[in-house]
Amino acid sequence: NETPVPRRIKALDQDVVNKIAAGEIIVAPVHALKELIENAVDAGSTSIEVLVKDGGLKLLQITDNGSGIDKEDLPILCERFTTSKLQKFEDLQTIATYGFRGEALASISHIAHLTVTTKTRESNCAWRAYYDGGKLVPAKPGQSPDPKPVAGRQGTQVTVEDLFYNVPTRRRAFRSPSDEYNKIIDMVGRYAVHCSNVAFSCKKHGESSTSIAVQASTSCHDRIRQIYGGGIASELTELSTSDDRWAFKAKGLATNANYSTKKTTILLFINHRCVESSNIRKAIEQTYSAFLPKGGHPFVYLSLEIDPRRVDVNVHPTKREVNFLNEDEIIQAICEHIRAKLAAVDASRTFVTQT
Ligand code: ADP
Ligand code: MG
Numbered sequence: 001n002e003t004p005v006p007r008r009i010k011a012l013d014q015d016v017v018n019k020i021a022a023g024e025i026i027v028a029p030v031h032a033l034k035e036l037i038e039n040a041v042d043a044g045s046t047s048i049e050v051l052v053k054d055g056g057l058k059l060l061q062i063t064d065n066g067s068g069i070d071k072e073d074l075p076i077l078c079e080r081f082t083t084s085k086l087q088k089f090e091d092l093q094t095i096a097t098y099g100f101r102g103e104a105l106a107s108i109s110h111i112a113h114l115t116v117t118t119k120t121r122e123s124n125c126a127w128r129a130y131y132d133g134g135k136l137v138p139a140k141p142g143q144s145p146d147p148k149p150v151a152g153r154q155g156t157q158v159t160v161e162d163l164f165y166n167v168p169t170r171r172r173a174f175r176s177p178s179d180e181y182n183k184i185i186d187m188v189g190r191y192a193v194h195c196s197n198v199a200f201s202c203k204k205h206g207e208s209s210t211s212i213a214v215q216a217s218t219s220c221h222d223r224i225r226q227i228y229g230g231g232i233a234s235e236l237t238e239l240s241t242s243d244d245r246w247a248f249k250a251k252g253l254a255t256n257a258n259y260s261t262k263k264t265t266i267l268l269f270i271n272h273r274c275v276e277s278s279n280i281r282k283a284i285e286q287t288y289s290a291f292l293p294k295g296g297h298p299f300v301y302l303s304l305e306i307d308p309r310r311v312d313v314n315v316h317p318t319k320r321e322v323n324f325l326n327e328d329e330i331i332q333a334i335c336e337h338i339r340a341k342l343a344a345v346d347a348s349r350t351f352v353t354q355t
Contacts, residue, residue: 029056035104040064055180126152260296
């Protein structure tokens with residue numbers, strides 16, 4: 001019987017740490033896409049174009065017309081924990097932007113080939129920079145890694161190529177590029193519904209037709225019509241409720257009792273971030289079950305604004321979930337509002353059939 005000998009503990013290489021962290025934040029192409037859309041929105045863009053090849057595994061390109069990035073910031077742009085959005089830990093309490101940890105671009109640069117082309121209003125040309133492992137790298141071996149002046153319009157174009165090229169097990173896990181593309185369209189669609197005054201387009205590389213195209217001036221209702229179809233759009237009722245006690249406001253559009261489909265679709269935004277909440281989903285489904293035929297489900301777009309001091313956005317590496325205070329009370333208030341709306345439409349429908 002041998003006595004076990006402890007193995008020595010050693011610090012991991014920074015490069016290994018960064019690659020592990022990147023794999024937690026960017027699990028699939030759609031996670032990179034979400035971060036890049038959020039960056040574009042944070043930069044005040046009114047137009048966001050998405051181009052995709054092989055479900056985002058070969059190419060993911062996001063072009064915006066926002067503020068652009070100062071040339072002086074390009075050397076540290078993709079370092080981990082560099083951000084223009086957060087200074088003190090306390091700022092997390094009032095954060096209004098999507099990003100806050102300066103991890104997205106860093107992560108992407110560790111697991112893909114990343115190119116950023118950007119132009120601010122003040123600059124008289126655009127600058128193009130290539131990144132690998134958080135740092136500027138030359139476009140070709142032997143060249144200088146410094147950003148190169150190029151022609152370009154105001155805004156930023158982020159090009160992500162060969163995602164997970166250096167994480168072969170992850171790369172192999174993606175069997176179907178079209179599944180990944182569908183997730184990307186789904187995410188672009190969600191932000192396109194939510195971000196009024198922003199034009200969105202999404203298409204596959206090499207195809208002339210777009211999967212999604214909405215103009216900046218298109219109303220929320222028409223965005224839903226274009227992306228989710230006329231069947232949903234013609235049966236929408238407006239949601240709008242708030243309660244000062246729980247410091248929340250909720251707005252949105254949801255199908256009425258005339259509409260039902262096989263699967264629930266919920267577009268949920270909490271403080272303008274697209275998130276998932278199984279509690280909200282369950283409560284909404286239960287609310288609708290009293291109005292829809294058995295097996296019927298709704299479409300609900302819900303934008304929830306909660307006092308940021310009551311929301312913890314930092315609970316999940318992908319920021320997919322958030323925690324907030326008085327969750328039960330807020331969910332109950334929203335569902336009561338939905339119930340009242342559904343009952344009103346139900347009553348008017350009965351009235352119509354009677355006359
Ligand atoms: P975060 O969004 O958490 O700050 P990111 O790694 O996503 O971290 O981005 C780092 C910084 O790069 C941002 O704080 C922002 O200043 C700048 N940036 C990233 N994308 C864009 C963009 N599309 N337009 C303008 N600035 C951008
Ligand atoms: Mg970001």
